[in-house]
Amino acid sequence: MPAFPSTEWAAAFRDAINQNAAYAEAAAAWEGDILLEVVGDAPSAKGAGVYLDLAHGQCREARYVAAASEVNPEFTFRGTRAAWTRIFRKEVDPIRAYLDGTIKLVGNPAKVLRFARAAKELIETASNVPSGG
Numbered sequence: 001m002p003a004f005p006s007t008e009w010a011a012a013f014r015d016a017i018n019q020n021a022a023y024a025e026a027a028a029a030w031e032g033d034i035l036l037e038v039v040g041d042a043p044s045a046k047g048a049g050v051y052l053d054l055a056h057g058q059c060r061e062a063r064y065v066a067a068a069s070e071v072n073p074e075f076t077f078r079g080t081r082a083a084w085t086r087i088f089r090k091e092v093d094p095i096r097a098y099l100d101g102t103i104k105l106v107g108n109p110a111k112v113l114r115f116a117r118a119a120k121e122l123i124e125t126a127s128n129v130p131s132g133g
Helices: 007-018 021-026 081-088 094-099 109-114 116-127
Strands: 031-038 049-055 058-065 075-079 104-106
Touching: 007 049, 007 058, 007 116, 021 116, 031 081, 075 081, 081 094, 081 116, 094 116, 109 116
Parallel strands: 031 075
Antiparallel strands: 031 049, 049 058, 075 104
């Protein structure tokens, strides 16, 4: 089972996004790139994560990055490995995690809020990707 974040997990996530009709509908007008960054623990001290290039309901690219400095996305969502694990296991609502500061957003929150349904579908899709983490 691939761990988040990893090359294998990113590939499985890309495939799952591209097979999710609800995400495709919710994100039909969205275009942008996102980094799901893991911070604050020793194995990912450099800010490893999964970079996503998303356009009109499809994922053009999903890849593992060993350090956040490798990419310059429009949006970065930062959280500890434990926070991401809890979100992906549906133990914590992602909106609540954002509001209470568990997950930090770098980027324009107004744009994210306009596409809240797409963001919810993206997290729902991530929750369905098997993970060793």
